[in-house]
Amino acid sequence: MLGSVAIFSSGYSERTLNVIRHIISDFSRKGIRLFVYDKTGDYVKHVPGGQAEAFSDPSGLTVRPDLVLSVGGDGTFLETMILVKHLHVPVAGINTGRLGFLANIYEEEICHSLDMLYNLDFDVVERSLLVVTEPSGKFGGYDPTALNEITVQKAGLSMITITLFNNDVYINTYRSDGLIISTATGSTAYNLSAGGPILPPDNNSIIITPISAHNLTVRPIVLPGTACLKLIIEGRTSEYIATCDYRVERFPYSQQMMVKQSPEKLKTVMLRGRDFYSTLRDKLMWGADKRN
Numbered sequence: 001m002l003g004s005v006a007i008f009s010s011g012y013s014e015r016t017l018n019v020i021r022h023i024i025s026d027f028s029r030k031g032i033r034l035f036v037y038d039k040t041g042d043y044v045k046h047v048p049g050g051q052a053e054a055f056s057d058p059s060g061l062t063v064r065p066d067l068v069l070s071v072g073g074d075g076t077f078l079e080t081m082i083l084v085k086h087l088h089v090p091v092a093g094i095n096t097g098r099l100g101f102l103a104n105i106y107e108e109e110i111c112h113s114l115d116m117l118y119n120l121d122f123d124v125v126e127r128s129l130l131v132v133t134e135p136s137g138k139f140g141g142y143d144p145t146a147l148n149e150i151t152v153q154k155a156g157l158s159m160i161t162i163t164l165f166n167n168d169v170y171i172n173t174y175r176s177d178g179l180i181i182s183t184a185t186g187s188t189a190y191n192l193s194a195g196g197p198i199l200p201p202d203n204n205s206i207i208i209t210p211i212s213a214h215n216l217t218v219r220p221i222v223l224p225g226t227a228c229l230k231l232i233i234e235g236r237t238s239e240y241i242a243t244c245d246y247r248v249e250r251f252p253y254s255q256q257m258m259v260k261q262s263p264e265k266l267k268t269v270m271l272r273g274r275d276f277y278s279t280l281r282d283k284l285m286w287g288a289d290k291r292n
Contacts, residue, residue, distance in 0.1 A: 001030075001118060002118050003033065003066050004034070005065055005066065007052070008069065008083065008084070009037065010075070010076045020071055022114075023071070023114065024052050026111070027118070032118070033063070034053065037054075038056060058086075064089065067117065068090070071093075073097015074098075074103055075097065075246060076093075077102040078147055078148065081266055082145065090269045092117060094113070099283055101283060113271060121271065121272050124269065125201055127184070127202070127265060128204050128261055128262070129145050129146065129147055129262035129265065130145070130181060130183055130206070131143070131144060131146070131260060132259055133258045134257060138242075139249055144247075146183070147183065148183065149186040150245075151181065152233055152240055153240065154237075154240065155241050156236065158235060158237065159175050159176060159177060159235075160235040161173060161174070163234075166223060166229055171221070174213060176213040176218070177211040178210075179209070179231070181208060181229065182209060184201050184204070186207075191220075194220075199222070200276050204224075206222070206225060206227050206261065208222075227261070230257070232256050
């Protein structure tokens with residue numbers, strides 16, 4: 001049984017707050033110790049008195065929780081990952097956003113899902129992470145770790161040129177609007193929109209997908225998780241854009257980028273009775289066309 005749970009959210013919508021109130025009410029009755037992330041002090045105004053402890057820094061938690069709940073959409077889940085990955089505890093996402101590949105617990109099934117979480121009726125899926133090793137110390141002051149993808153993109157109208165190496169072995173030179181370096185988890189995110197392949201979340205591979213490549217024969221490629229990538233970027237403007245999940249930075253072309261798989265992994269929750277492929281069928285509406 002669960003003993004303690006930490007709840008994270010980045011939104012203040014009434015829909016999200018109602019779900020948080022429901023979680024607190026349900027888990028409090030079960031005797032679970034609850035912590036609510038409250039960086040600004042606003043959430044405590046909406047939480048029933050005495051049923052949850054507010055905290056603003058995960059490193060300041062008095063006990064390590066057995067489970068982390070991310071309430072919101074996939075963007076909230078990505079923010080939660082940055083805050084709690086050092087805790088090495090499973091993270092479950094409750095979807096009050098839109099599509100919800102990461103936040104895969106449905107709001108309308110919250111009562112049954114909370115019972116399953118309480119009874120530990122779930123499997124833990126370990127997901128690989130990417131990290132930018134050069135330049136270091138960027139992306140908003142957080143460690144530059146990505147659960148979905150790291151991208152390099154043009155900052156102006158003109159295409160950029162990206163020369164890619166793996167462990168100092170030349171792969172290709174891309175003339176394109178940018179390049180996506182994706183984990184298996186991120187394969188259903190930006191990578192999918194750009195025509196990249198879908199991988200199951202426990203796969204350790206790294207996907208390289210060009211964004212609107214000038215040469216139509218250039219296609220995505222899947223590399224092993226041991227890849228150590230070096231990117232040299234050139235263009236007509238003074239800088240390029242780099243993203244690390246939802247965080248954005250601008251760099252001069254003189255700054256090359258190094259990316260590899262992080263030694264850390266993120267533990268995520270998959271309720272029993274569900275799997276990655278059922279999520280694909282649901283979210284991508286596979287089989288919805290009954291003519292086939």
